Structure formats: C-alpha cells, structure tokens
Amino acid sequence: MGEIVFEARGVSKFFPGVKALENVSIKLTKGSIHALLGENGAGKSTLIKLITGVYRPDEGELLLDGKPTNFFGPRDAMAAGIGVVHQERNLIPRFSVGENIMLEQSAGSLFKPIDYRQINADAKKWLDMLGLDVDPSMRVSQLSVAKMQLVEIAKALSLRSRVLLLDEPTASLSPHETIALFALLKKLRDEGVSMLFVSHKLEEVQSICDSVTVLRDGHNACESRSMAGLGRQDLVKLMIGRSEQIPDWAARDFAAAPPVLELKDVATPLGHQNIDLTVRKGEIVGLYGLIGAGRTELAKSIMGLFPVNGGSVKLDGQAVTIGNVADAIHTHRIGYVSEDRKQEGLILMHTVLDNAGIAIWRRVARKFGLLTDQSVRVTAEPFIRKLEVRTPSLNQIVGNLSGGNQQKISVAKWLAAGVRLLIVDEPTVGIDIKTKAYLHELLRDLSNSGTAILLITSDMPEMITLADRIVVMNDYRLAGELHNTRDYAAMSEGIMHLIHRVAAA
Amino acid sequence: MQSLWRADWFGPLVVTVVAIIFIAAFNPSFLSPLNIQVLLLAISVNMLIAFSQMIIIAIGQMNLSVGAIGGLAAISFAGMMEVWGLPGPVAAVLALLIGVVAGFFNGFFIAWTGISAFVITLASLSIFKGLNLAVTRAQPFYGVLESVKAFGATTFLGPLPWLLIPAAIAFVLTWYLLNRLPLGRHILAVGGNAHAAELSGISVPRTIMAAHAISGLLAALAGICLVARLQIGQPTIGDDWLILSFAAPVIGGAVLAGGHVSTVATVLGVAIVAIITQALVLFHIDPFLVQVVLGALILWAVGVNRWREVRVARSLKRI
Amino acid sequence: MTAPNAATRAEGRVGSPRFYLTNEFGLLVLILLFATIFGLATSGFLSKFNLFTLGRVAAINVMIGFSMMVVIVTGGLNLAVGAIGVCAAMMCGWLIEDIGIVWPVAIVGGLALGAVLGFINGFAVVRSGLHSFIITLASMSIFFGGMIFLTRAESFRELPPFFSAFGRLKIYGVVSPLLLVAIVVGLLLIVMYRYTALGREMLAAGAKPEAAALSGVRVDRIIIICHMLSGVLAGLTALLLVARNGAAIPSMAGQLGQDWLLPAFLGPVLGGTLLTGGRVSVLGTFLGAVLVTMLTNGLLLLQVGEFWVQACLGVLLLIAVLIDKARRTFLARRRIV
C-alpha cells in the first residue's frame, strides 16, 4: 500500500442519547479510492464530519501525514487540503453556479473586488471536467437536484485537495452522470489524490474502490482493508452481519382485478400529452423514465397539486376531479411518497412521531378534533418498527436521524395512512441494502393486501424486482409498456429500446 | 428586455414612474424644483435608514435598534458640537464611530452567544435609547453649527440637496459591497444558507459582526443627516424608523429570511413611500383618512411587484 | 405542564434531564432569581398592591404575546395586532353606547370584528403570496385609519360598571381576574397545539408548508385560521384593556396600535417560539412576558434615575439572556443532557 496521508485513530462521537461513533479508525492512502460502507445510521457521515472539522471528536485523534492535528472548523480542514462533498446539499441558492463553486477562493480576502468573468471561466473548467453543461452564471436554485449534486462535486474539486471525501455523491445522479464522475475520480487517483467514497450502491463501490472500511453501529466492522478478494456478499455480510436475500417473487396476473386508477388521454399545462395509464387493485405499476421525463410532475398532477386540463381521471371507476392535495389524501385516499424528502416529504424540525402521524391525525382524532400522542402512536408505531427505523425514541427530531432513516419515516407515514393508491417516487434513494429489501417486501405485502401502487424509480434493479408491469415515459409522453418478466437483461434492454425509439422518432 | 423584466427593481420602478406621472398630471407643482428638493431630502435620509436595515435583512436577521443607534449618534453629534464645541466634521466622525461601535456591540453579542438577533437588538435598543434619554433628559440640543445647518438646508445644481451626497455615496458603496466585494457576498451567503457558508470556509461570526457594524454606521449617518435636516438634535430622532426601515427593502423585493436584497429596488421602495406621503399632502386628503390611503397605496405598490415576480417564476423552468 | 408543543415535547418532561435545558425552565429560574433580588432590594415589591398590579400588567402583555404567537407559528407575523385590538374594542364600545346592545353580545361583536379583520389579513396573505409582514403593515394603517375616521378619535366610556369593576377586582386581594383570563387562554392554546389535529397542523404548516401540504394539510386554510385566531385574541386583549381603563379609547395601543408590537414579540421570542415558524411554546410566551413585566416593575421600584430606567432595562434583559445562555452551555458541557 502507498503512503498514509490521513488517519483517524480510535475516534468517538456522542450525541445526546446516541453513540454515533465509538473507537473508530480509518487510514487513507495516497492515490487510492477508499470505500466507507455501513447501514443507515452506522456513522459514515459523522465520521466524515469529524475528518472535515464540522464536529470535533470526543475521543481519539486525527493524524495528517502522521502528525496529530486539530481542526477547529471546516476552514482548518480545508486549509490542510481536505475537500468534501457532504451528503446534504450545501449551496447558496441565490448565488450563481460559478460563484458557488468558487466561494472558498474569496473567503480569505474580504475586500478584493470579485471578477465574475474570471470566476465563471474558472468554474466552467470544473464543470466541463464533470461533463456538466450548465451556464456558470445561472442561479443554483434553478437547477435540478442532480445538477446541484454535480455543482457541489465541482466545488470540492476546485479546491484541488489532497484528500477528497465524497458522501453519497451518486445518490441522485443518473447512470450516465455517474460514469463521467467515475472517470474523473480515476484520473484524480492517478494524480495521487486520496479519496473516500460512500455509497449504498455496491456495484459502484466494487467498480472503483481499492480499499474499504465498514462501520456497523458506530464501530469498525472492518478497517482499511484491501478490496481485493472481497465479493458483494462479503461486503454485505460485513455491513449487516448476514448475506443478502434476493427475493424471488411469483409473477401475478391482474387482468381480472378492478382498476383503481385510470388515466385516459390526460394532459396537463406542464406538458403531459395523451397519458393513458391504469393501475389495478393490488398491482404494482412501475413508471420508468430518465430524469426529467415528467414522472414526478405527473404524480403531483394526480395528487391535485397541479391541474389536469385534458382527458379523464377515474378512481375505482368513478370520474373525479382532484382539486387539491388534501382532497386526494382525505377524500380519495391517495398517498404520495415524495422524491425530495427534505423539502416535501418530512418536517425535519418535528419529531418522528409527528412526521409519521401527520397523514392520520384527522382520521384518529375524536370529537372536537381532540387527539393524543397515544392514539397516533398506536396506528403509526408498528410501521416504524417494521421498517427498523434507528432512533433513540419516537420523540427524536427527524432532522437528527441519518439520511436513510429519514427516508424510512417518509415511507412509514404512508403505510400508516392506509391509502388505496400509493404513489412512491424514488423511495430508496440513500437507503441501505438491508432496508431496501425490507421496503421492497413491505411494498409487495402492501400490494398483496390490495393497495394499488404506482412506483416511480430510476433504479432499474428496483424496478425489475418490484413492478408487475412497467410503463416507460419520455419527455412527458408515454413511450410504451412492458410486462415484467424479471429477466434483468431483457427488461433493461426493452426499456432502453422504448426510450430511444421515441427519442429517435 | 427579458432581463429587465426579471430584475427586482423593475416592478418598483414601474410603480414609481406611474405614480410620478399620475401625480404630476393632476398637480403640476409636484415637479416644481422646490418640491423635487423636498422629495430628495426625504429620500436621502430614509435611504440610509433603509440600507441600515437592508444589510441585516441580507444576513437573515433583524436589527430593531437601527432607530436607537441613529438617535444616539444624532444627539451625540449635536451634543458634541454644543457642549464640547467640536467642529462639525470631527463631531460627525465621532458620531459615526459611536454608530459602528453600537453596531459592533450588537454583532458581537449575536455571534458570541448565538442568541437571536431579535432579542439582542431589542435589549440594545433599550440600552441605546436609554443612554439617549439619560444624556438629553428628553431635551433637544440646539447648538448645531451654522455650517451643519447650511449643509442640511441648501442645494446645488438647482434642486439637488447637499444631503443627497452622503446618501449617494452610501448607495454606491452599499451596492458595490453587496455585488462586488467578498465581504458583501459573504453577508448574502450567510443569509442564504449560513451552514453552507460556514462549510465554504466563510467565518460566520466575523461576517455577522461586520454586517452589524456597517448597519450601525449607516444608521449613525442617517442620524447625523437628520440633525442637519431638522437643524436641531432631537432626542426623538429614530423613534419611528423601524417600520420604514423594513418596508422599503421589502417593497424592493428583499427576502426577510435572508440571502437576497436589492440595493436599487430598496431605493425605489424609499422613493415610493416618500412620493405617496407627499401625494397625500398635495391632494388635501382628509387627515383622518391619510392612514387608510397610505396603507392601500403601499399594498398596490407591492402588489404590482408581486405580480411581476409570479410571472417571472412561471417563465423559469428548472433544468 | 411542560412545553406544550410538538418540538419541545422532544426535549423532555419535568424532571427529565432535558427539561433543565428548556427555555421554560430557564425563564422560571430567571423569574425566581430576579423576584428574590427585587424582594430583598426594594420595600414594596412583594406588597399585595404591587403583586396585584404586576399581575394585571403582565396579563395584558401575555395576551398581546399570544395574539402574535399564533401567527408566528405559521412563520408569519401580524403587525396589525394593535390596530385590530383597538378596532374590536371600539366596536364593542360603539355597540354598547350608540346601539344600546347588551354587553355580552357587544363583546361577541367586538371579537367577531377581530376575527373578520384577521380573516382579511390571512386571506390577503394566502391569495397574494406576499409576506405577511407587508400585508399586515398595510392593513395596520388601513384598519387603524378606518377606525379613527369613523370614530373621529372619540372614546366610548358609557360602559356598564361591570367592565371597570372587572378591571379593578382583586381576588384574595392580590390576583387580578385579567391574569386568570390570560391563564385560561394559555391553557386552551396548550390544548389546541398539543391535543388537537388543528393545532398540530398549524405547527406542521409553519415548519414546512410544502411537506405539510403533501401530507394532506390545507395550508392556506390553516394560515387564514391562524390570522383569525390572532384577530380574536387581539380583540380579547383589547377588551381586557377596556376593563382596565374603564373605557374604549382609540389611543389605548398608541399611534396605529404600534405600542403593542414590542410586547407582542418579546414574550414569544424569549419564550422560545421560533420566528421562522413551526415551533411554539405557550408557557414560554407566558413566562417571557411575566419576566419582562417584572424587570420593568422592579427597576421602577429601585428608583434608578428617572431617565436611566430604559437603559437599565436593556442591560437587565441582556444579562438575563446571557445567564440563560451560560446555564445551557454549562449543562451541555457537563453532558447533563
């Protein structure tokens, strides 16, 4: 192995009621990509924050080039040549892409006039390197989540750090964007940069990482060992203590099942045209498409958030007009798991219980709308348990949970709500493989008990595992439909074919 | 044209122009040199008051003590001339210094304790106003130097009041600060997302202190200008700045949560309020109805800008 | 009774270590601390008369704080609380004096006007998408100006003796019924935020409107309801002031009702209600208002030089929040929590 650039030795970090990390060690070597793996809440992000000076370790020490160091804040780490892309987005929304990327450069000299032309030119360089074609003078708030993610990566690259920490950088990237990123990371490795890479997508980890550290419950399950000889199942075992079970679900036939949702020739002011879509009782219909295809917007139109201005929407055979989300939920019993849990899925400053219960308050309330925690708990808690949410108590603030656990809450909320149609939008982004499997089982169970499910996901394996039928959408129109044979190669080829046929036409 | 329509200042500008045309059509004396001078006088000082708050809005906080700082600087300025017989410029510099120190006091406590700016500036409002009362015993200082009085009362190039000069300088510097200097960008960055700013290596506490010091400086400058304009050092100076200080930036599209203010649009916000106030006098509105009309016109002004914003938002699609 | 709200529920009940970190506990400590100091340093602080007037003044400040708090919960604010309050009080006075309606109905009439004016605010906020700051800034002018225009600034004082008797009543010689009203209103608000779907939806809508809406909360309607509630509470506060002053007077909240703005924000902010919405503390608002009222009263009794009172009040306020900050840092350092 090469020379050790950075080392954390026996570090611990405690939060009120939570031991996030205990006696954890890791070594990063020059010119390598090091994987950091673990379930949701294992402590990966916390470790990264310790390394970058956001938190200070309660125990243990950090060594840079073998010498103990103390970081009193992010600036110290930055000055020591450590760059980071955090799991959460950290951009200034009103600033331009270019200024965001180059913000660190101005931090030193408060009165040296800013040369925007220079900034944009510099930023462009980094954007090009990532293959990201956006105008650096554009406002960040106008970008999609994926592009923001890339901007943050560009921002970290612009520091030309010796150590680069990437906390789930690919969570919201498309496969295409991921490939470009990996090419770049490999190039940096060859230039001698030492990188730490966090991801729940094991294929990615296996394709680019040289060594690996696994965390389990805040402890080292393995420390800085070579990836050589480690297979997928070995990694899984290190992470969750047992091997992965791949479900082998029987094919189901819904020809006879009554339709729950029927869209006929639906059009929206957002641009949807001629949408014909049926979801039957107990069926899971997958809606696949590339990012930007208009799937989320279609879901929101069904929910009454955006108007439908053409065609007809039928629920259980009845034509309906859904004017607002509250009606969709309370009158028509449709639920929607948002792809954007921070903005639309959760109320981060409120507790686990309040988040899990929000959709059922009205239902469980008694006379005068009176309501107790107990009555909410009775209904909501089983689902929180089922998803194995890692939280010290139901009264924990959701914002303090790890990303994956937050995602579980935003799903649990709808399981508790008991809807007849559930629309799930990218439900497993950032979720670890164990939970993902649970969630898949749960959705399958839910459909078995009669709930109709419309599944939006960009995760092809997930789509093929779960969906009974796959509808492909491209540029706000339906491109075709496939019966899911669960044959991965054939299905993914079929889907891509549908997408490109339309694109070519 | 597109970018014009998108600019924050476009809505207020349209409102301002429409208001001027409308009023002048009914009352030509509105555009008389004397009237323009009066209008500019009001705008000059109110602009400084609005900037003083705008800087703090930019960083995502509130400064309830702008008026108290301005008042303290004003009576210090007048008092130093009357009691110590200091020359005008020296007194002015010292009064500005008092403003900076007072602002820094706010910023220091906010940054150091992490207690909300609202609470800290509320407490300091009491302290600064209390010092004012303790010094003046609610009596004005009359000993304002003739040169200062002349500065507040005379004009150049026709109707342009000399008081426009400090305001104009403050305008240019504030614009430059917020649009071109790292310090100003840091203020906006902290206002837009303090955590992200911190992670980008910006010192949040230092930025907060700097913003408050600048706010104090601008408030003090406003106080000094008011002494020149009113010709006496009134202890009540600053008592009712608060509402205006927020109204003008907000009319100018400032986001109260922080991270976005517009210097140009704020000036137009100040101008709109001044024009409306003056129109109410010009048109002999029943004094008992003045407040009703003022409220309605402010709603109209912000409504126009809001309408533009909604249109702009619709035309921008995420990419 | 601890913090009656969604967020602080997470922070612990009485006795649990986290309780000692809450704002409410901190305020309680400060109140006891300063009460002891004033009790020792002045002769009259603990006299029956002083405790009575202290409670009565505090009651009004608490109520003003509540009327603002219920809108702050949504992340908005209501600068027109004072104007609405005065309008409601004048309405009540007018109904009694000029129309000859019996007082209970007149009270309902006043409160109803408060609700209507609150509705106008809420409706305008929701429909225009403008920040409530600017809407209520304008409506403050409009409501107050309308009231002054209609009444020509004349007071109504031919009220049933019941009103001023209520304002002067001393229960057990020390407790003002005004204080009891404030306590009852506080308890009702606690029940609302903690034990009703409506109250929780208010908090959800304030914390993250997008997420609340996608969870089935009718955010617009909730915001309007909050403004109406604010109007009613402002009206009720003004009616208590009518009882205290024995008349409905246009100047009872100062020019444009602006005299209420400071107490309106003080209680909630000191009490831990977030200005950005989504977190509320009814008890905190109550204690915050009581603390400030007590500091003012104590300073007046200490007879600091007449023009120095305000400066000293500011310093005390600063000291109070610093003590509180130190307490939390201390507890956190020791990992007591």
Place this chain on the structure above:
Amino acid sequence: AEDTKVALVPGGPHPYFSAWEQAGKDAMRDFKLGAADYKVPQKWELSQQNELLESLVTQGYNAFLIFPGDPVGSVSTAGELADTGAPVIALAGCLKDPSAAAFCFGTDTGNSAYLGTKELIKALGGKKRIAHFTGFLVDPNTQLRIDAVEKAAKEEGAEVVQVIADIDAPEPAEEKINAYLAAHAGEVDGIITTAWVPAVVSANALRKIGDKRIKMVGIDHDEVVLKGIKDGFVAGTMLQNPYGQAYIGSFAADKLRSGCTVKADAPFKSNALTNKFIDSGTVFVDASSVDNYVASMQGITKDIMATFADTYLACK
C-alpha cells in the same frame, strides 16, 4: 408638609414638561414637602404611564400631579390612585368628567388654539388663508384644536385651507410640512401650529425657504420658535406655563393632603373635558415681548399663586 410625597408625572419624555422638574424642587423647598419628584414614563404610552403610577404608589408617593396619557383612558387609574387616599390633580391636560381628579390645572388647549388663531389673523391683516399643523389624531385634544382653529377662522372670515395632523414626531413633521410648503406656499398666507414639534419644524421650514410673507403663530417656548420670533420668521407663539403648573400644583396637592378641600363654590371654568378647570395661563408672545418671556411666565405664576388658596381651597 413633611409627609407629603408629590409625584409629577408627564405623559412621556417631552421638552414641554422639563420645567416641572425645577418647579417641583422649588415647591419642595418653599412648602417644606417630603418630596416633589419629577417622574417620567420611558415612552409616551398610556400603559407605561400606568405602570409607573402604580409603582409610585408602592414607593409611597401620596399625591399625584398627572398629565393624563389619555383624557378618558387615565380616569380609571386616577380613580385607583385616589382610592389609596392620595389627592390627584390633572396637570397641563385634563381628565374627562367625571373623574377622581380634584380639578384640572392647565392650558385650555382649545382656547389657546382659538386665541392663537385670532392673533395670527390679526397679524395677517387682510389675507386670510391659513394652514393648521397639529399633533396625533389619537389625542382628542387634536380634534378640539382643529375645531377651535376652524371657529376662530370663521369668526374672522378666514379660511383654513389645510389641516395636517399626526406630525408630533420630527421626521414626518419635516417631510409633510416641507412637502406642503413646496407645493402650496403660494396658496397660503398664515400658519397656525398647535403642538410642540410642528411649531419647531414650521419655524425652521420658513427660515429655510426664507419666506417672511407667510406669517406663523406657534405654540410653546422652544428655542427655535423663540429665535424665529426674534428674526422675524415667526409672528408669535402661544406660551403655556408648565413651571407654574407644577409649582402651584404641588402646593395645592399638599394642601389637599393636609385637610383642605376644594371649595364647593370655587370659580372653576369649564372646557370640553371638565367643569373643574383652572387656567394655568396662556400668553401670546411676539417680537416685542419675546425678550422677557420668562418674566411674563413668572408673572402669571405669581398672580395665580397669590389668590389660589383663597379662591379654590377651603382649609380648616
């Protein structure tokens, strides 16, 4: 007597009342009072004044001279003070009848405005268009002043062409008055001001535009107004007598505490608020008398003091 502790409480911090402080000290010395202290509410707010008054009771003050924060709104507080056995006198401004105040001792604001307007019209000679600048509308005195000016103008065949109110703070006063003069200076011959701040601001404005054609009558004795009179920019001012109010008021309060009562047949005047009004005197001062305005105020005080006890009080 020694055990009398008088509190002199204005409506808020305002230069008008500053003479009360010295007057209280003089009264304490001259009449051997336990105290005659000037106590100022920190802000011009009714609730602040009420809080202050309540705390003064707790502090042991037992005689109250109050400028009512509101003529109606302060009645209830005055009642509570009287309930403690302390005499209450409304000073400089009146409480609306019925109230617990022994009487009201102050300027008859309506009358003062009336007389001032007459003086203005006299100074104007033939020209008869006047503007009226006054204080806060929430202060009912403002309506009285508006009416009185209107009445005096009508009697003299003059016209009130503009009323600007709500300008008791310097900044808005400056803005509105200047705006008015800029646009309408040609349409007006005289200005009457009936509150302190508008008087100061108008005097300055006239000096600034250098207009001696427009005649102005002010109110009170602010240096700016007095200087305006000397320099010919202001025709005159309606002086009030704050010193005398506090001095004689302290004397009367002490008497009332030590067994005197208000005479049943005292020759009170009445005004719009009360039937128990005693005029503390108001004089018109113009260029000829401005140099000894202090003397004229002292003169009034001496005159009132000389007969006060005999005229209004019945003592054993």
